[in-house]
Every structure is written in structure tokens, then in C-alpha cells.
Amino acid sequence: MSFPIWMSGIQQRTESALEAALPAPGLAPARLHQAMRYSVLGGGKRVRPLLCHAAGSLFEADSSVLDAPSIAVELIHAYSLVHDDLPCMDDDVLRRGKPTCHVEYDEATALLVGDALQTHAFQVLSSRLPGIAAARQLDMLHLLAVASGSRGMAGGQAIDLAAVGEQLTISELEFMHIRKTGALIRAAVLLGAHCGEAAPDALESLGHFANRIGLLFQVVDDILDAEASTATLGKTAGKDAAQNKPTYVNILGVSEAKAMAGKLRQEAHDALAPFGQSALRLHELTDFIVERNF
């Protein structure tokens, strides 16, 4: 099966799983449930579910089991975007080509949407998962909680907010992005692997791969923010410079940032060497992360 067909199949099954997992739009409190669905459904590349399915398939995990961790990570991601767009954070009006949640609804609703999506992720991941032992599922819940919290994504966001207008070194920038963007990407890969029979050394190699693509994702995001248009991105372009944020592009310049992306891409491919041809989808996703234009 070609990569585009595989990718579109996973994106469609992710959409259906999210649709089924979210509360129905007519269920009380209807406005909150409608705003949750508005923020999650019908948009986004679904990179984290794609990584979760690709990592799981490496260890012959069943797609029907991989749906739960995939959508749990996507729900956390969607919550982070809703909160990030709020006026008290990044203050944006456009996300995934449509008005941000607080613009379409209101700020209080957007705050609650984020809260509810976050807890919904753990509701999904703590549901019964056929074939997954309770102890393993507990490890998976712990993994997602650490990746999302103050030692992971929320902590990275705190560092990001404090860094506006500051000069950061490349290693300080890396410290921030390993948490803000990288932690959830790493969780997506490792949760997929936990759904199959991954040996400790395989988990270590995958963890290394995930760290590389987490940073790669961010370097490419910074390049796109500087080079792509708002129409292509579906979110406001050029915000990093406008908000005086430290990024790979403004610290290194565009051509050095592109060289760094090339190096991280190669390191990610190298980290998959122990898996041979069976890691094809992860190799393809690495290339997709670099070659995407939104």
C-alpha cells in the first residue's frame, strides 16, 4: 500500500474514532459539547495518531487497540491548541483554517473545552482495551500524564511564555521544545509501541527516534511560520517574528535552520536502523514531517 493511501486510511479511522468518542452535539451541556467537537473534528494532519499507529504496527499491535491511545493523544493535542490560542497565551484568531474556539464561542467556553478534552483523553485511555493487561495500561496512562504535564507539554508552554522577548541559546530552545512539542510526539510513538510486544531495547531505539522527530517537527514548524502563507498554514503566519519569540529561524537564520532539519531527519532515519524494512511507515512519516507545507 502506498504511503498516501495508508495515511488517508489512518486519518479517516482517527476521525471516526474521535467522532464516536466525543459526546454527541445534542447532549447537555450542548454548547460545550458542540465546542469540543468544533475544536477536534474535521481538521488537522493527525500526525500523532499516524505515529501511534505506525509504531504499534511495528510490533503487530491491532489497529482497533491503537485507536484509543491515538485519539487520547490527539485530544490532548487539540486541548493544547485551544488553550494556546487564548488571548492570555498566543492570542490567535485562526486555527485549522477556521476561527479559533474562543472566537467562534467565547473565552470561558474555550477554557472549559480544553479542560474537558484533557480529561476526556484520560477517560478514553482508561477504558477497557482488549488484549492490554491492566499493568501495561497503567504504564500508558502514566506515560501520557507525564508527557502532558509540567514536566512535559504544559511545562514547555510555561518556558515558551516566559521566553517572549528573551534571547535563548540553541540548547535552551531545545530544552523548551523537547517538552512543548516533543513530549506529546514521543508519547504518541511509545504508546503505540506499548500496544504491541516491544522489548526494552526496541523501546529505547524508538524513544531516541521520537526525540529526533519531536525536534524536527518544531524546526520545520519555525521554518513554515517564517516562509509559508496564512492561507496554506490555516493559522496566522509570521507570528513568531511579530511576537518576538525565540525560534530556530531567528537564532540560526533560515538556511542554518534547514540544515538542522536535514541533520535531525537523518538522525531519525538512523535511529530506526534496528527495525529494518518493518519501520517503513515511520521512515515515511519522518519525510512527511519535513516535506509538509502546513
Ligand code: GRG
Ligand atoms: C496550552 C498547555 C498548553 C500547551 C500548548 C502545543 C502547544 C503547547 C502549542 C501550540 C503552538 C505551536 C505552534 C506549537 C508548535 C508545534 C505544534 C504543536 C504545531 C501544531 O501541531 P500540528 O502541526 O497541528 O500537528 P494540526 O492542526 O495539524 O493538528
